[in-house]
Amino acid sequence: MEILPGVHRVANAVSTAYVLVDPRDGLTIIDAGPGHFERTVLRYLTQIGRRPDEVRRIILTHRHFDHIGGARGLRDATHARVLAHPLDAPQIDGSVPNAYPKGAMGAAMRVAVPLLFPFRPCPVDEMLVDGQSISLGELGELRVMLTPGHTLGHCALHLPARRLLIMGDALNNATGTPVVSFDAVNDDTAMANRTSIALEGMDVDALVFGHGKPVLQGAPAALKHAADKARADLARGA
């Protein structure tokens, strides 16, 4: 559904993608969900009267299976360029096996994920650079922000024209309160906490997430709450 003008949210039970629709530039897809999610995104494009060949780029916030599984299918269907950060790209293009969470959860996922969400490696056509601006036409600039910790190459995307921060999994809103994800799924939780603190005070109104409902108003309070928790967790040595 369209949550802000030109900003569409496409979700299933596992993960969420966003589609930016610009009248001049075309379409930008952010994240690709788990394996087979390309079908959900392509069906959504049909529903809103858009064509796959209008997609200009597919930006992957990070390398986790629930964000990249549909990337290859979307790239094949749209012929769009795939963009990701160089620290996460090797797991996306398959040159390095993707890592699973630590502990028992990771062991279970190592078995279950390939069965439920078959992954096809996807070429990364362009490397994201921290601070880079991608020009979207009437939606203005989309700013790439390296937000490491959840993964080392995790990037959030700032759309000033909509006062929106597309968070990926830099914060997770699955519980209804945006916070840094739990330790087992992070590359470096202390780093993710420092990233959360750095995001406090961003001049935005709205936040959207890979997991959980959007925060369409009151982003500063949500970012402050997350940063306060991150500071407390760092002080505890978490």
Ligand SMILES: [Zn+2]
């Ligand atoms: Zn993730």
Ligand SMILES: [Zn+2]
């Ligand atoms: Zn995720």
